[in-house]
Amino acid sequence: MTKKVVVGMSGGVDSSVAAHLLKEQGYEVIGVTMQVWQEDDYYEDMESGCCSLSAVEDAKMVAYHLNIPHYVMNFKEAFKKNVIDYFIQEYMEGKTPNPCIACNKYIKFDELLKRAMDLGADYVATGHYATVEKINDRYTLRKSKDHNKDQTYALYNLTQFQLAHTLMPCGIYKKEEIREIARKIGLNVYSKRDSEEICFIPDNDHGAYIKRITKDKVKEGNFIDKEGNVLGKHKGIVYYTLGQRKGLGLSFGVPMYVIDIKPYTNEVVLGSEEDIFKTDLVAKDVNFLPFENLTSPMKVEAKIRYSSKPAEAMISSIGKEKVKVKFTDRQRAITKGQSVVFYKDNILIGGGIIDS
The missing domain is CATH 2.30.30.280 (Adenine nucleotide alpha hydrolases-like domains)
Structure with missing residues (x-):
């Protein structure tokens, strides 16, 4: 029996090629674009990356070209509660959150997966650069072939159930290979630039956005x-x-x-700059992938932000949902609200939110 997969289509080249690759592999593919943008007159005339109305049109054109059904599903309420409101509250508390991690946890691999299963799908799929892998009866993620585009940092929160029902076909390719596939099959999005801004703040001025939304609280x-x-x-x-x-x-x-x-x-x-270099941190809301809990200290490579290089560290548990991380070398600007993520031999071990 043919397996059915719902592909989250943002209108970008990665998710578009993901849909194509899965269709080529024999899956019954359904394209879904998640409507998460909020009614906001301030950004009415601005391009908003994967949250924009133009992204829907690009996704529709790709789905038509691939001859797959395409739907737009409303996730606005869940996105506002779990991503935007969280983002604002964290900044108001002096922290620096990562909205993409919250979106992956609560929207793409939770709400979208639930909708996909309502449609009778076996899997959800995205254009993330990572590879789902099963090791000793546990699902985890391996870094993508393209280490410059690897997105495992933002995926450490996935549960075993979610990983068991997730496909990420772009993880075994480099970005230029994905663009070349798109060009060869005639997708106009093959040269579309990557979205780098916060999708709901297209001018990237998060301070002004929060001040405008919270009115007199800033x-x-x-x-x-x-x-x-x-x-x-x-x-x-x-x-x-x-x-x-x-x-x-x-x-x-x-x-x-x-x-x-x-x-x-x-x-x-x-x-001074000297004041922002530290070796230790405590992380909360920790999730591990290859095992349920950390039972003894473990040497890993750890990243304290998406763009940082992995650095040698020792992690040890503090209760059920916290870990202490001690780096061999001092790290620059360990920031509350960001995530620290752990690796061993290119396998994602887990991660948590930096608490102190």
Whole structure:
């Protein structure tokens, strides 16, 4: 019996080629574009990446070209609650969240999977650069062939059930190979640029977005040094993140960096670059893939943000859902709200949200 798969189609080249590859492999493919954009007159005339109306038209054209059915499904309420509201609240608490990780956890591999199963599908599929792999009766993810495009960092939250019902056919290709496949089969999106901005903030000004949405909740406060001396005024803590040097609006004669954010006193602490290098962190909401729980300390390679290089570290459990991470070498700007993700031999071990 032919297996049925729902492909989340963003209108980009990766998800488009994913749909093509799965059809070539003999699956019954259904394309679904998730409607997550909110009614927002401010961005009415702007391109909004995978959340835009133009993305729907691109996905529809691709589905027509591939001769597969295509549907637009409304996920606006779930997206607002689990991604946008979370994103805003984290920034208001002085943290720096990753909305793509929240979207993967709650929307693409939860809500979309539920809808797919309602349609009688066996799997959901995306254009992510990663490969689902089963090792010793447990599902995990292997880094993609294209390490420059690897997206396993944003996928550490997936459960065993979700992984068992997920396909990621792009993981065994490099980006240029995916574009070449799209060109050869006549997809106009083969040269479409990758979306790099936050999809619901197309101008990438997250501070202005949060201030506009929360109205009077974002307030000016003080820049202070480590001793508590006032150095000047900031325009609201949501505009800043740990390690930031540019955009402070002040001149000190020497480079100054954000080394801490204090939401309860509405203060941003500035210091030298030396102050932002640390070796230790504690992560919460930890999820492991090859095993249920960490029972003994483990040497891994760990990343503290999507763009950082993996670095040698030792992880050890603190209770059920927290781990301590100790890096061999100091890491720059370990930031609350971001995720730390663990690897061993290109296999995704798990990860969690940096808590302290």
